[in-house]
Amino acid sequence: MSSSSQGEVVYTPQREARSAFPMAAILLVLGVGVLLPMALARGLTTNSELKVVALELCLLGTLAVLLQPFWGLVLVVGLLYVRPEESIAALAGMRFTLLVSLVALASVLAHLFLSREKLVRTPFNVMLLGFAATAILSTVPNWNMAEAVLEISKLVILVLLVLNLVRTPQRYRAFVTTLLVFTAYLALYSIYLYFTGGAMQQGELARSQATGIFSDPNDLAATVAAGLALALVRARNARGLMRLVYLLLAGSQVWAVVLTYSRSGLLSLLLVICGFLICSMRRKAISTVLAVGLGILLFVVAPSRMTDFDRSEASANQRFWLWSDGLQQLYGRPLTGIGYGQFPEINGGWTAHNSFVLCFTELGLPGYFFWMGCLYYCFKRRVPKATPEEESEEEKRDLVGARLALSGFLFSGFWLSRTYVPVLYLLMCLPVAAQIAARGRPGPQQVKGAEWLRDCGRIGLISLGSILLIQLMTDFLK
Known part of the structure; x- marks a missing residue:
């Protein structure tokens, strides 16, 4: 090996x-x-x-x-x-x-x-623990540490469970199947509610919803779009009748997202479908043309609300002002942030409408660095000079699907405040677990020395670059 x-x-x-x-x-x-x-x-x-x-x-x-x-x-x-x-x-x-x-x-x-085994240790774990510690310590001036400990510990436990239980290809497939089953439940249940009078009424517009946090159509759309990436990869890997089953599941997920009338959901849908076409076809030029054509088609046939990205529209304009306020808070408290859960307190109950803005505003640059570090290790993969023969094409596609699912959710998360939502951390675990399961070897291996410093440097640059990008978008769009 x-x-x-x-x-x-x-x-x-x-x-x-x-x-x-x-x-x-x-x-x-x-x-x-x-x-x-x-x-x-x-x-x-x-x-x-x-x-x-x-x-x-x-x-x-x-x-x-x-x-x-x-x-x-x-x-x-x-x-x-x-x-x-x-x-x-x-x-x-x-x-x-x-x-x-x-x-x-x-x-x-x-x-x-x-069984005398050890906990799985990855650089991702280090970043997650740093993020958790920063989030909890940020509450000291505001005396709301109990809430932070409860909510953040749930995320840490969830990650520990996934990475230590999903260690083999069989377990990884079972885990993805679990996500597909419950995503299918969300999609089908929301469609059922939509046609039986259980939709959310927003003026004259009816938007599909489910229960709990998924009663927000935007949350529902982001989660279902992430599940679509997993369903498409399963359809690509499957044969015969099972391929048809996964394609039908994918179709129901697309339908569920469309019925939410969520603009961020439509963007995630486009990213997942176009990304899948480009990654799954060998001829990249043809796949890119198909992806662009499909994207244009979706914009044409989608409901008008989903394709209305007018920056002067009330909700869009307010979002950019909230981003601007978050940036000003960051510049005022770059090291400590304003504290976990405090963004609504200083903005009349409004949240940031951006997971990235919410993170660096509340946790400061250190917390944002660790959070971006988690994302960095989800997408970083040090490939050896020779690709291991034991890594099958199916396992490679599984990794692509895991990253597409996370990307789709993050794309919606750029317009929503979902920094501390458990579904995000489930999806973060997917690429890490896919690599652990596909290329298992005895014993842990850590990033050390110069490599660790290079990674930290890259994470820092990505973090600062993303803040600059949000600043430029805010100045141009608000």
Whole structure:
């Protein structure tokens, strides 16, 4: 096997110790025999049958996670996409996602300890921990550290779960399948709501929505467009009937995005489809022409609201003024920022409408550096002089799909404030996990010495360059 390049951490899992299963089995027996009856008895005193059922299912899920941590990750993704606590009033405040995440993390650590394996370590992890520390410390002057610790720790746990559970090609495919299933749910459910009177009414315009954070059509469009990239790559890799299934799924996702009437969603849709055409075809000139032609066609047939990018329009003009205010706050507090969650406090309840602006305004240059570092390691891939034979074409396309999905979400995120949204961090994990799964080797490898300094220099330049670009856009468009 060819030697790994610097900056790329890959891992080959060992066999689990045999003692892990008996312990998990004992926990399962104790749970079913003791904890379930106790939970049932407690639940019957709450006068809410739905809560009783939810508690029982949560406990059963917890026990299953102890047996197989990967199912914990699947359950966490499902909870993030379905949002039962936000869509069912009786379940509000039950924090299922946090509970399952903590149990899954504990199960992962226990399984790794019993099998004598180590946590996956990558430069991405370093940047994420730096981002988390900066976000939490930024709250010290504003006395809202508890909220920051809770929300940021969810993101860190989510990343740790993905990178330590998705270590093999089989696990990576299962993880992508999980994302596809729940993205399909969002797309189909939003279409169903649209045609059954559950759409969001904005004046005379009806816009499709789902539940929870996905009741915002822009969030829905960004997430579904990211899922489209994964569906297109699956269709490219599949054969026969399964290819048709994935193409039908892709079609439903395009339809769902169009029904949101989201302009940022349309831009993400164009990026994903055109990027897929260019990356998947060998003749780049032909693929580029097709991509441009398809982009023009989508603009022609899309609803008029989605193609109206008039900068004098009220919402667009206000967005640029918010960007300008964020830049002024950055220039006033470049090292500390104004603090996590404080942008709406100084802008009359309005957020930045730009994930990048929100990050550097609230966390300052250090926090923005670490956040951009996470993105840098999602797209950086040190390719050896000779491409390893063991890396198949399918695995290469999987990596392209992962990066396209993240790019599509980020493209929407440039017009929305989604710096701390869990879906973004799920998508950030995809390219890193794809490389770990496709090119697994024993033992971690870190970026060291001069290479680390070069990476930090590049991240710094990219960070400053993006701020300059936003400044130029703001000056021209507001």
